[in-house]
Amino acid sequence: MSAYQSINPANNQLLKAWNEHDDAYAQQALKTADELFHSAWSKGDIQPRLQVLHRLADLIDQRAEELATIASKEMGKLIGQSRGEVKICSQIARYYAEHAATFLQPQPYQSDVGDAWLEYHPIGVIVAVEPWNFPYYQLMRVLAPNLALGNPVLAKHANIVPHCADVFEKLVAEAGAPQGAWTNLFISTDQVADLIADHRVQGVALTGSERAGSAVAEQAGKHLKKSTLELGGNDVFVVLDDADIDEAVRQGAQGRLSNCGQVCTAAKRFILHEKIADTFMAKFSAALQSATPGDPLDEKTTLGPLSSKDARERLVKQVDDAVKHGARVEFGGRAIEGVGCYYQPTVLTGLTPENPAYYQEFFGPVAQVYVVADDRAAVALANDSNYGLGGSVWTKDITRGRKMASQIETGMVFINSQSDTSAELPFGGVKRSGYGRELSDLGIKEFANQKLVVVAG
Numbered sequence: 001m002s003a004y005q006s007i008n009p010a011n012n013q014l015l016k017a018w019n020e021h022d023d024a025y026a027q028q029a030l031k032t033a034d035e036l037f038h039s040a041w042s043k044g045d046i047q048p049r050l051q052v053l054h055r056l057a058d059l060i061d062q063r064a065e066e067l068a069t070i071a072s073k074e075m076g077k078l079i080g081q082s083r084g085e086v087k088i089c090s091q092i093a094r095y096y097a098e099h100a101a102t103f104l105q106p107q108p109y110q111s112d113v114g115d116a117w118l119e120y121h122p123i124g125v126i127v128a129v130e131p132w133n134f135p136y137y138q139l140m141r142v143l144a145p146n147l148a149l150g151n152p153v154l155a156k157h158a159n160i161v162p163h164c165a166d167v168f169e170k171l172v173a174e175a176g177a178p179q180g181a182w183t184n185l186f187i188s189t190d191q192v193a194d195l196i197a198d199h200r201v202q203g204v205a206l207t208g209s210e211r212a213g214s215a216v217a218e219q220a221g222k223h224l225k226k227s228t229l230e231l232g233g234n235d236v237f238v239v240l241d242d243a244d245i246d247e248a249v250r251q252g253a254q255g256r257l258s259n260c261g262q263v264c265t266a267a268k269r270f271i272l273h274e275k276i277a278d279t280f281m282a283k284f285s286a287a288l289q290s291a292t293p294g295d296p297l298d299e300k301t302t303l304g305p306l307s308s309k310d311a312r313e314r315l316v317k318q319v320d321d322a323v324k325h326g327a328r329v330e331f332g333g334r335a336i337e338g339v340g341c342y343y344q345p346t347v348l349t350g351l352t353p354e355n356p357a358y359y360q361e362f363f364g365p366v367a368q369v370y371v372v373a374d375d376r377a378a379v380a381l382a383n384d385s386n387y388g389l390g391g392s393v394w395t396k397d398i399t400r401g402r403k404m405a406s407q408i409e410t411g412m413v414f415i416n417s418q419s420d421t422s423a424e425l426p427f428g429g430v431k432r433s434g435y436g437r438e439l440s441d442l443g444i445k446e447f448a449n450q451k452l453v454v455v456a457g
């Protein structure tokens with residue numbers, strides 16, 4: 001049976017098994033991509049590449065409903081959230097179409113050595129290894145900046161979203177990109193390692209688990225290739241005593257339940273000031289428990305399935321283990337019986353550092369809740385984590401919020417908003433959440449040769 005299968009997690013029905021690509025196919029893709037890198041397409045005028053991004057954005061907008069439906073059927077995201085994902089993909093394509101030329105302008109440096117400037121050049125073929133949770137957005141985050149810069153990309157998508165992977169590749173071709181600019185490969189992890197080892201591959205971008213990130217970064221390091229990693233997170237949602245409780249509840253519940261909690265920057269650890277903890281918990285619990293499971297294509301559904309049987313089995317075991325080590329289930333804590341990969345919205349309390357779950361990311365609708373006495377304790381708890389991706393702080397005192405945001409050891413902090421993403425904002429983390437930044441002016445330079453040129457004075 002193929003390793004790439006479209007299975008609807010709402011009913012576990014096999015939609016399609018996709019043929020895997022053999023070594024010959026992968027080698028031909030690499031050859032084509034490398035030849036494209038050495039052509040005028042990659043090294044010449046940027047405008048033809050930006051025109052492809054403009055057309056890609058328009059195509060995505062025109063086919064938004066079709067694309068959203070494919071994703072919802074293949075990985076269980078609520079249809080409204082899939083539409084949102086498709087919308088941000090066209091935003092990212094358009095953003096780089098409009099701004100890449102400016103980002104890649106030579107940057108002058110003042111120097112006594114001479115007239116100095118920095119030029120930005122593509123470095124070659126990039127391998128992208130991407131996850132299922134945002135099956136288009138994760139691909140667009142790599143495609144748009146690298147296509148603008150001139151790096152061809154070979155993409156290995158997650159095994160459970162092959163339809164999304166296939167339709168994305170077709171969209172890029174339909175937008176006018178030459179063969180080799182973006183190639184989807186239904187390949188194995190061993191074949192990914194072979195590509196990373198090849199001298200024609202100059203970098204690898206991965207979004208996914210620590211396990212995958214560690215394996216791919218090790219391969220990249222061994223072969224001296226640049227890598228970027230966007231891995232898991234255990235983001236805090238800090239609600240201080242002067243917060244707008246109702247808005248914090250609304251966004252906290254939304255943050256924990258969106259995409260059935262399968263978001264690296266989702267609110268996961270809720271840190272509540274003791275003065276508002278009871279009020280927040282009562283409203284937050286009601287909001288989580290009001291979620292109604294159903295078909296992700298039904299607009300009335302507010303709780304979709306997890307992405308696969310494996311994902312649900314992992315979560316069931318993880319919550320059971322947390323309870324075995326002393327966590328309290330305030331509500332939920334069980335798989336939802338019946339067809340599909342559904343799991344109850346859950347709140348866990350009583351987690352201590354002695355419980356392995358204290359340091360774990362729950363990739364599902366499972367919130368960890370903690371109560372603290374003051375800001376110092378909130379920051380100490382927030383930073384007691386192996387992850388460092390995002391986080392949010394809720395307070396009416398912006399000076400207080402900014403101070404806490406600066407103290408929290410992550411790559412992104414939002415004040416009075418759940419974590420979010422947009423093309424113009426850098427995205428990435430520190431510690432075991434990975435390294436490098438995607439999107440914004442930073443994302444287009446991660447795989448650029450930032451070349452110094454000096455005319456001696």
Ligand SMILES: NC(=O)C1=CN([C@@H]2O[C@H](COP(=O)(O)OP(=O)(O)OC[C@H]3O[C@@H](n4cnc5c(N)ncnc54)[C@H](O)[C@@H]3O)[C@@H](O)[C@H]2O)C=CC1
Nearest residue numbers: 130131133157158189192208209212215230231232264363
């Ligand atoms: N940062 C993020 O946005 C995401 C993080 N995750 C994390 O990953 C955990 C597991 O989710 P999975 O889908 O299993 O993620 P995963 O890390 O297994 O898969 C992500 C991508 O990496 C590939 N991959 C896995 N091992 C590899 C290897 N040794 N060499 C090359 N490619 C490899 C997969 O095929 C997929 O394309 C989640 O519980 C969550 O913690 C998952 C999805 C997104």
Ligand SMILES: CCCCCC(=O)O
Nearest residue numbers: 134263264265420421
């Ligand atoms: C809307 C937030 C996007 C987060 C992408 C991720 O989970 O890697």
